[in-house]
Amino acid sequence: MNENKPHNSIRRILPAVVFIAIFIVLLIPLSYILRRGGDTKSRFMGFYAEPKDSLDIVMIGSSPTYSCCVMPELYGEYGIKAYPLASNVQRPIAGQFLVKEAEKTQSPALYMFEMRMYVGLEVGLGGNMAYTREVTDNMKYSANRIDAINAMVTQHITTEDTDKYTYYFDIFKYHSNWGNLIDPVQLRSWRFSSPDPLKGYKITDKVGPAEAAPVPDDPVPMDLDPYEEQALQDLLATLKETGAQALFYVSPYVLKDEDAEKYAHIRDVVEAAGYDWLDMNQYYDEIGLDFSRDFSDYGVHTNAVGAQKCTVFLGEYLRDHYDLPDHRTTDDSEQASGTVTGDDPSWDAAYALWRSEYEAAIPVIDRRIETGDFFVFE
Amino acid sequence: MNLTDFAFLCFFVISLIVYYLVPRKFQWGVLLVGSIAFYMAGGHPILVLYPIVSVCIVYVCTHLMTKSGHDTSKDSVGASHNRTILIIGIVLLLLPLLTYKYLGFLWKMILPEAYAASAADASSPAWFLIVPLGLSYYTFTLISYLVDVYNGIAAPEKNLLKFMSFGMYAPALVSGPIMQYRNVSESFYAEHPFDPDMIARGSQRMLWGFFKKLVIAERLAVIVATVYDDPVTFSGRFVWLAILCFTLQLYADFSGLMDIVLGISQCLGITLPENFDTPFFSKTIAELWRRWHMTLGVWFKEYVFYPLMRTGIYSRIRKSLTARMSGNKTVARRSSESTEAEQSTMTDKEAQKKAAKRAKRISTYIAMLVLWITIGLWHGADITYVIGCGLLQWIYIVLEETLETPFKKLWERLKVDPKNKALEALRVIRTFVLFAFSMLFFRASSMREALQLIGSGFISPSSEAIRSVSAELGVAGGTGAGSVFDDLVTGLSEHGLHILNDASILGITYADIIIVIVSLIILLIVDILKTKCDVREAIAARPVVLRFIIWFALLFYVILLGCYGPGYNAADFIYQGF
Numbered sequence: 010m011n012e013n014k015p016h017n018s019i020r021r022i023l024p025a026v027v028f029i030a031i032f033i034v035l036l037i038p039l040s041y042i043l044r045r046g047g048d049t050k051s052r053f054m055g056f057y058a059e060p061k062d063s064l065d066i067v068m069i070g071s072s073p074t075y076s077c078c079v080m081p082e083l084y085g086e087y088g089i090k091a092y093p094l095a096s097n098v099q100r101p102i103a104g105q106f107l108v109k110e111a112e113k114t115q116s117p118a119l120y121m122f123e124m125r126m127y128v129g130l131e132v133g134l135g136g137n138m139a140y141t142r143e144v145t146d147n148m149k150y151s152a153n154r155i156d157a158i159n160a161m162v163t164q165h166i167t168t169e170d171t172d173k174y175t176y177y178f179d180i181f182k183y184h185s186n187w188g189n190l191i192d193p194v195q196l197r198s199w200r201f202s203s204p205d206p207l208k209g210y211k212i213t214d215k216v217g218p219a220e221a222a223p224v225p226d227d228p229v230p231m232d233l234d235p236y237e238e239q240a241l242q243d244l245l246a247t248l249k250e251t252g253a254q255a256l257f258y259v260s261p262y263v264l265k266d267e268d269a270e271k272y273a274h275i276r277d278v279v280e281a282a283g284y285d286w287l288d289m290n291q292y293y294d295e296i297g298l299d300f301s302r303d304f305s306d307y308g309v310h311t312n313a314v315g316a317q318k319c320t321v322f323l324g325e326y327l328r329d330h331y332d333l334p335d336h337r338t339t340d341d342s343e344q345a346s347g348t349v350t351g352d353d354p355s356w357d358a359a360y361a362l363w364r365s366e367y368e369a370a371i372p373v374i375d376r377r378i379e380t381g382d383f384f385v386f387e
Numbered sequence: 388m389n390l391t392d393f394a395f396l397c398f399f400v401i402s403l404i405v406y407y408l409v410p411r412k413f414q415w416g417v418l419l420v421g422s423i424a425f426y427m428a429g430g431h432p433i434l435v436l437y438p439i440v441s442v443c444i445v446y447v448c449t450h451l452m453t454k455s456g457h458d459t460s461k462d463s464v465g466a467s468h469n470r471t472i473l474i475i476g477i478v479l480l481l482l483p484l485l486t487y488k489y490l491g492f493l494w495k496m497i498l499p500e501a502y503a504a505s506a507a508d509a510s511s512p513a514w515f516l517i518v519p520l521g522l523s524y525y526t527f528t529l530i531s532y533l534v535d536v537y538n539g540i541a542a543p544e545k546n547l548l549k550f551m552s553f554g555m556y557a558p559a560l561v562s563g564p565i566m567q568y569r570n571v572s573e574s575f576y577a578e579h580p581f582d583p584d585m586i587a588r589g590s591q592r593m594l595w596g597f598f599k600k601l602v603i604a605e606r607l608a609v610i611v612a613t614v615y616d617d618p619v620t621f622s623g624r625f626v627w628l629a630i631l632c633f634t635l636q637l638y639a640d641f642s643g644l645m646d647i648v649l650g651i652s653q654c655l656g657i658t659l660p661e662n663f664d665t666p667f668f669s670k671t672i673a674e675l676w677r678r679w680h681m682t683l684g685v686w687f688k689e690y691v692f693y694p695l696m697r698t699g700i701y702s703r704i705r706k707s708l709t710a711r712m713s714g715n716k717t718v719a720r721r722s723s724e725s726t727e728a729e730q731s732t733m734t735d736k737e738a739q740k741k742a743a744k745r746a747k748r749i750s751t752y753i754a755m756l757v758l759w760i761t762i763g764l765w766h767g768a769d770i771t772y773v774i775g776c777g778l779l780q781w782i783y784i785v786l787e788e789t790l791e792t793p794f795k796k797l798w799e800r801l802k803v804d805p806k807n808k809a810l811e812a813l814r815v816i817r818t819f820v821l822f823a824f825s826m827l828f829f830r831a832s833s834m835r836e837a838l839q840l841i842g843s844g845f846i847s848p849s850s851e852a853i854r855s856v857s858a859e860l861g862v863a864g865g866t867g868a869g870s871v872f873d874d875l876v877t878g879l880s881e882h883g884l885h886i887l888n889d890a891s892i893l894g895i896t897y898a899d900i901i902i903v904i905v906s907l908i909i910l911l912i913v914d915i916l917k918t919k920c921d922v923r924e925a926i927a928a929r930p931v932v933l934r935f936i937i938w939f940a941l942l943f944y945v946i947l948l949g950c951y952g953p954g955y956n957a958a959d960f961i962y963q964g965f
Binding site: 018021022024025028031032035036039043170172174175178180181182184185187190356 | 393394397583584586587602740888931932935938939943946947948949952953
């Protein structure tokens with residue numbers, strides 16, 4: 010008789026409800042901790058750790074985004090706070106979802122999109138799901154993440170690793186990383202929010218010399234791969250909703266003619282949509298790039314020296330073209346000594362850290378060039 | 388869809404919600420729809436017709452039997468009619484089972500090359516290589532129902548769809564337990580009110596099943612495969628280790644699956660028969676088989692062994708044996724020139740009694756031989772199954788029975804208490820070792836492989852071969868001695884704790900080896916506790932905090948240490964193939 014009484018039923022269900030609730034509460038941080046460690050995880054966690062509405066620029070794109078632009082330098086020398094939501098071989102389709110992700114905590118005056126992956130082919134980009142996981146498995150659990158997974162995890166190129174549930178619940182993928190549970194660095198990721206010491210920038214002292222390819226003056230626009238074209242259109246539509254300014258740019262590298270033609274097409278599209286375009290390949294001299302010294306892997310990514318030069322160029326460009334605030338409170342004499350103070354000590358520390366790492370990298374780079382100790386692909 | 392798949396778990400949760408939301412009198416309908424959906428999701432939707440047709444056959448047969456009444460006495464016309472229906476029904480049910488199980492075998496024997504080519508072509512395999520899911524399990528369940536209705540010990544179900552929900556009950560389709568309608572129907576068709584405690588208990592049992600399958604069985608499977616695939620390199624102690632590991636793997640895999648199936652059923656309020664009762668604590672092989680795959684044993688006993696004992700052939704064998712044995716004795720006695728007639732009459736009677744007893748025993752052994760060969764063949768049309776799961780078991784049991792009396796006398800003479808704990812422990816170990824040895828044949832793909840493996844077991848592993856495999860596997864700390872322990876100690880001293888994530892000579896990492904050992908200890912402790920109490924009930928009686936700690940510990944243990952997800956290819960359950 011008592012079984013039918015509502016309060017009795019609630020009393021019996023309650024432990025189960027509490028159990029499930031505790032389980033979820035424990036599972037979320039656990040799965041964050043178990044996610045594969047590395048610079049992308051650190052970079053994304055760093056983004057989530059930035060105070061609300063504190064960033065001037067959010068940069069989105071693949072590896073050149075965080076290897077070509079030195080965010081601490083941009084802050085220390087130009088007072089601009091930029092942060093890259095970037096990952097290795099980031100698929101263009103991720104762009105729109107990363108904008109939405111950024112909008113949750115930031116209202117940047119400017120979005121910058123590194124466009125190198127847009128000239129790629131979907132067969133290469135969508136064929137390796139590791140590139141997708143670099144993005145989805147480094148986002149906090151949210152509805153936007155689910156949308157990103159739904160859009161990115163498809164079987165149009167490959168069927169390997171395309172079970173969506175393993176993306177929704179990435180613990181299916183990473184549960185065996187239980188070594189993370191005794192790693193203090195990874196334990197800090199329980200909220201998936203932890204400051205990144207270099208604000209997303211990845212410094213390298215490796216050297217892979219290259220020769221600059223001639224850059225076509227006026228290439229004939231060439232269509233993109235249809236998937237990347239669609240990704241660009243979706244990104245533009247998302248940007249329209251945010252109302253933010255956007256700069257679509259290409260970082261310097263050994264340019265191919267076909268890529269230059271595709272960039273010409275992208276330039277036409279984004280300019281028609283009312284956004285800015287900057288191809289840094291047109292400014293090797295202005296940047297002062299030395300392809301035999303400034304690249305870490307034979308003309309693909311800049312090393313510490315190349316990145317410093319590119320950042321100076323970008324900093325000048327941003328100051329000239331956009332009205333961005335200066336977050337520094339340091340006077341000029343202090344700045345000359347390499348110390349900066351501003352409204353957020355973590356950025357000051359990032360600048361100081363970068364300077365010391367950069368200064369340590371210069372002799373290493375010189376020595377490598379001298380001894381021919383060049384980068385080896387793994 | 389596998390029972391450990393995430394998709395299945397989602398499917399189960401949805402089914403469970405619907406099951407408790409629909410009016411209780413239609414709960415069986417949810418089971419039916421769910422079972423059909425589960426079957427169709429298995430990969431070949433058309434195959435769902437097999438269980439449906441089988442259920443319809445049985446339904447028609449029992450319907451016809453009911454029409455002619457339940458009188459099964461020998462003289463009745465109705466009995467003869469029913470017997471005919473029963474035989475037709477059984478033949479029709481067995482037809483697909485025999486075709487699927489043994490046609491491939493015949494083809495393999497006659498045209499091995501064509502068979503191999505077809506088996507290798509995953510895109511278009513021969514039709515009989517795509518066996519309907521749970522074929523032998525639902526067939527046996529349906530035969531038991533048919534026979535029970537014929538014998539009048541089960542009331543036939545009048546509603547075809549309702550009966551179909553029983554005959555096609557999805558969780559039991561995968562690998563049993565083989566259900567007896569007369570024992571299950573009451574719980575199956577009862578109205579089940581939503582009971583959180585029941586669902587909690589069922590989920591706990593499922594979790595325990597996942598622990599056995601994903602944490603233990605999947606890891607042991609790698610060790611077993613490493614040795615079985617290369618018995619030349621992994622000879623000597625590796626072979627015995629692999630045999631031991633396979634027996635434990637089989638137990639963890641099959642009993643784990645049963646825990647999942649019984650847990651699912653418990654969540655639905657359905658009580659299914661148990662299939663395992665801590666079999667490795669058995670003191671004899673006969674006892675082990677009463678505690679291992681219990682429903683199969685019961686089925687064969689009730690529907691093969693006892694009917695076989697009741698057949699005319701069996702009686703004739705017994706009579707002929709009795710006659711031959713008593714005849715021999717009489718001749719022997721006559722030749723001993725006994726003089727006293729009275730004494731002769733007495734001894735004649737005694738001799739006849741003894742002969743009858745002996746004849747009964749021998750004829751029982753003959754019936755058992757038929758039974759065990761059938762059990763072996765049930766596992767698969769291969770000599771390895773006939774030997775591993777049939778003949779060897781029969782030999783063990785016959786030896787146990789015949790040696791029982793001499794051993795009793797021996798213990799008496801040595802003044803040893805036969806119930807001595809050490810002796811009992813030795814019996815448990817002996818039983819396990821014998822069973823493990825027979826399972827060597829079960830795992831081997833051919834007799835040749837099995838014999839090669841046994842041969843390898845007596846050859847010491849070559850250090851050179853081990854060193855070469857160690858290098859190939861990238862075994863860290865590899866001493867070349869082929870000792871995992873030595874490799875681990877060397878690796879720890881040279882590389883520190885990082886060595887734990889490196890591959891060992893056994894094909895799994897050192898960390899995996901430690902996890903397996905710890906998990907087996909947990910399994911052993913729980914199995915010991917199970918012989919004393921209902922472990923889940925005992926936990927349920929504890930304070931809520933302690934309960935939560937225990938279940939969270941197990942839950943996260945499985946989540947973290949289970950072998951599942953991308954990168955892992957969780958094998959099908961071993962008994963799913965039967």
